Amino acid sequence: MTPVIALVGRPNVGKSTLFNQMTRSRDALVADFPGLTRDRKYGEGYYEGQRFIVIDTGGLTGDEQGLDLEMARQSMQAVEEADIVLFLVDGRAGLTAGDELIADNLRRSGKTAHLVVNKTDGQDPDIAASDFYSLGFESTFLIAASHNRGIRSMLDLLLPSDEEQQEQDRADRYPGIRIGVVGRPNVGKSTLVNRMLGEDRVVVYDMPGTTRDSVYIPYERLGHQYTLIDTAGVRRRKNVREVVEKFSIIKTLQAIDDAHVVILVIDAREGLVDQDLHLIGFVLDAGRSLVIAVNKWDGMDPEDRARVKEQVQRRLDFLDYADKHYISALHGSGVGVMYESVQACYESAMAKWPTNRLTAILQDAVAQHQPPMVHGRRIKLRYAHQGGSNPPVIVVHGNQVDALPGAYKRYLENTFRKVLNVTGSPIRFEFKAGENPFAGKVDRLTPRQKVKKDNDLKQGRRPKKQRQKSVKR
Numbered sequence: 224m225t226p227v228i229a230l231v232g233r234p235n236v237g238k239s240t241l242f243n244q245m246t247r248s249r250d251a252l253v254a255d256f257p258g259l260t261r262d263r264k265y266g267e268g269y270y271e272g273q274r275f276i277v278i279d280t281g282g283l284t285g286d287e288q289g290l291d292l293e294m295a296r297q298s299m300q301a302v303e304e305a306d307i308v309l310f311l312v313d314g315r316a317g318l319t320a321g322d323e324l325i326a327d328n329l330r331r332s333g334k335t336a337h338l339v340v341n342k343t344d345g346q347d348p349d350i351a352a353s354d355f356y357s358l359g360f361e362s363t364f365l366i367a368a369s370h371n372r373g374i375r376s377m378l379d380l381l382l383p384s385d386e387e388q389q390e391q392d393r394a395d396r397y398p399g400i401r402i403g404v405v406g407r408p409n410v411g412k413s414t415l416v417n418r419m420l421g422e423d424r425v426v427v428y429d430m431p432g433t434t435r436d437s438v439y440i441p442y443e444r445l446g447h448q449y450t451l452i453d454t455a456g457v458r459r460r461k462n463v464r465e466v467v468e469k470f471s472i473i474k475t476l477q478a479i480d481d482a483h484v485v486i487l488v489i490d491a492r493e494g495l496v497d498q499d500l501h502l503i504g505f506v507l508d509a510g511r512s513l514v515i516a517v518n519k520w521d522g523m524d525p526e527d528r529a530r531v532k533e534q535v536q537r538r539l540d541f542l543d544y545a546d547k548h549y550i551s552a553l554h555g556s557g558v559g560v561m562y563e564s565v566q567a568c569y570e571s572a573m574a575k576w577p578t579n580r581l582t583a584i585l586q587d588a589v590a591q592h593q594p595p596m597v598h599g600r601r602i603k604l605r606y607a608h609q610g611g612s613n614p615p616v617i618v619v620h621g622n623q624v625d626a627l628p629g630a631y632k633r634y635l636e637n638t639f640r641k642v643l644n645v646t647g648s649p650i651r652f653e654f655k656a657g658e659n660p661f662a663g664k665v666d667r668l669t670p671r672q673k674v675k676k677d678n679d680l681k682q683g684r685r686p687k688k689q690r691q692k693s694v695k696r
Contacts, residue, residue: 225477226275226382229305231298231329233321234282236311237341241368242266242279245378265473270378274480274509276473278305283325302329304473307381308336310360314343314351318358326358337381338363344370398441399448400569403482405475405506407498408455410490411518415552416440416453419561444562452478479505483613484512484568484647486561491519491531491549495538503542510614512568512648513545514561521551544640545647568647572613576643581607581617588638597626616651624654 228245230238243249246266264279280298302308310329312322329336338360340352344367352365362380366373402419404412420442438453454475479485485506489499506513517535520528528549535547546564550557585607594602602623610616617639636650668676 225480226307227278227305227473228275228307228309229278229280229301230309230311231280231283231302232311232325233319236313237368238311239279241311241341242277244368244371244374245277270382273382275382302332302334305334308334309339310336311339311341312355314340318354336360340365341368343367344372399450400484400565401450401452401482402565403452403454403478403485404488405454405479405485405502406488410488411552412488413453415488415516415518415558416451418552418555418558419451452482454478476505479509479511482511483572484514484565486514486516489515489517491517491523494531495534507649510649510651512572513542514564514568514647515539515545515547516561517547517549518552520549521554521556564647571645572615572648574615576609578608581609584639584642585619588635592634594627594631597623602627610653614649614651615645616653618653618655620655622656624656627654
């Protein structure tokens with residue numbers, strides 16, 4: 224499950240600066256005066272392949288009134304949503320009464336919080352943090368957010384690094400194939416979940432926003448174990464105003480990460496809209512297999528059906544590997560067939576391929592269409608092996624791979640997908656270059672070769688290539 228990290232503290236202690244560093248963005252405004260941030264701000268970050276969500280909050284003082292009281296409520300709501308709470312303090316200002324009040328509120332919340340002493344640059348970090356040890360936090364981190372110092376070591380300890388252990392924990396809690404059902408509000412996600420289960424397991428009502436939290440439902444069908452994940456609808460950011468809805472969106476993004484296969488539900492009556500494409504982007508960024516379900520297909524005129532099919536095929540041309548089903552979740556037509564696509568997607572996402580087979584496919588692809596030449600030298604791709612699953616990762620070794628154009632990478636992806644029969648799942652490629660054995664060495668001419676070269680230059684002749692001795696610098 225994707226960790227959620229909340230940043231809390233007094234005004235002007237560097238929360239927004241840390242937010243920008245952790246998300247590698249400039250989304251949060253930063254200025255040298257307190258009270259700039261008022262609402263909660265969400266961002267995504269990645270560290271060593273681990274995805275996490277960061278919440279930037281307004282400053283707390285402990286005795287808020289008026290507008291500051293609303294800001295404080297927003298901050299405490301972020302604490303409730305978070306898995307990890309980072310309590311930022313100012314190492315230059317030292318311990319204040321406001322820090323003590325915030326620490327007391329965090330202890331009452333029952334959340335495990337970590338103390339982060341910021342602005343330790345230009346002074347002894349241990350001396351800067353000495354005043355704050357009296358707050359009684361078990362873990363303390365010393366950072367300088369503006370200089371990106373100490374953040375990596377902090378994330379090393381805060382974020383779990385054993386992805387295999389995380390996957391095993393999820394498998395123990397939710398057995399079988401995990402199927403996430405996502406889409407915009409009121410497109411029929413909960414109706415589809417009930418139809419796939421064969422019972423009214425989740426609440427269905429003709430009003431957007433009925434589902435607020437992600438619901439995990441383990442069950443068995445024809446001897447196979449599944450876990451269905453019903454999620455809240457995701458609207459455009461400008462339309463999201465309620466606090467609960469923001470929390471629901473976080474849960475939906477976490478459900479996408481937890482799933483093996485994601486079913487994106489589209490409303491056939493409204494057609495494919497931009498928000499559907501944004502959700503597809505979330506799924507592809509997470510590397511999850513995808514099945515498209517165009518719902519509310521019943522009762523439509525043949526002309527409207529043809530128009531919707533043409534729109535889906537045209538705008539989702541880049542998803543030609545994903546199965547598309549035209550269904551009616553209310554009446555059950557076309558729902559049972561989706562299990563075949565889900566099974567194929569899961570097998571493709573979790574497949575294991577031997578190195579010799581992947582290398583043979585790579586060599587055949589190169590023989591049929593060679594990589595381009597760069598600076599007069601041909602790019603060489605030597606061998607390939609598998610680097611992970613869900614999504615499948617193929618590692619290709621060669622030289623000058625940094626100069627490999629995107630068109631050739633897409634050619635390799637299409638070739639591997641066709642030969643390996645990968646359905647519904649994206650394939651990720653990693654290209655690694657071998658070490659240059661002549662790196663760090665310089666060619667030097669012998670005295671005789673230098674005389675020969677000077678004579679050739681004086682007579683206007685192009686010097687012949689000499690056999691040179693390579694020596695280390």
